[in-house]
Amino acid sequence: MQSFEVFDWQSGTREAHLEMARQASPAQLRALARRYDWSMYPETVLGWVMAQACIDLGSALTAFFNGDPERFNYIPKRQVTAPYEGVASLLDNIVRRVNSGFYLVDPGRDVASRKTLAKWLAYQDTDRSEGRQGRYVLDEAILSTLLEDRLRLDRVTETARYTANPSLLRDLFGPVLELGLPRRR
Numbered sequence: 001m002q003s004f005e006v007f008d009w010q011s012g013t014r015e016a017h018l019e020m021a022r023q024a025s026p027a028q029l030r031a032l033a034r035r036y037d038w039s040m041y042p043e044t045v046l047g048w049v050m051a052q053a054c055i056d057l058g059s060a061l062t063a064f065f066n067g068d069p070e071r072f073n074y075i076p077k078r079q080v081t082a083p084y085e086g087v088a089s090l091l092d093n094i095v096r097r098v099n100s101g102f103y104l105v106d107p108g109r110d111v112a113s114r115k116t117l118a119k120w121l122a123y124q125d126t127d128r129s130e131g132r133q134g135r136y137v138l139d140e141a142i143l144s145t146l147l148e149d150r151l152r153l154d155r156v157t158e159t160a161r162y163t164a165n166p167s168l169l170r171d172l173f174g175p176v177l178e179l180g181l182p183r184r185r
Helices: 014-023 026-035 042-049 057-066 082-100 114-129 140-147 168-173
Strands: none
Touching: 014 042, 026 042, 026 057, 042 082, 057 082, 057 114, 057 140, 082 140, 114 140
C-alpha cells in the first residue's frame, strides 16, 4: 500500500481513497478535508473524513465551500436529481455538524477564504430580511469564535506572568499549598 504523501488522489478507486483516509494522521485528515477533489468520491471519502473529531471548524468550512453549496442552496431536497443527492446530503451533514458545534475552532487554521464566508453570510442575512431561507444556513453564533478570532491571546494585553519552568507537581499541588495559579508568578 502506498503512503499518504505519495498517493495519487486524482486516480484510484473509492476503496483506495477511503483506505488512505483511514490511515491518515489528524493533520493529514485536516489537509485532505481542505483539498479533496469533489469530483472524485466525496460522499464516501469526505463523508468519513468530516465525521472525525480532529476536523476543525476552518477546515470544515473550507471543505463545505469546496463542494459548491450554492448550486443546491435554493433547490428543495426532493428536487435534487439522483446523481447529486449524495453530494447535497454530505453538504447537509457538514452544515448540521457546524451548527451543532461539532467542529471546534483551531486558532491556527482559518477558513481558506474569509471573503467567501462573508459573502455567504451576507446572502443569508439578505434572505432572512426578505423572508426566505436557503438550504444551508450557517449559525453566526457558532462561527463568531472563528470570525472574531477570540481564542487567540493578545500577549500585549496579557497581564499574567508565566513561570519559565512549568511542572506537573506545581500544577497539582499549587492550589492546595496556596501558591496561587500554578503557571503564574
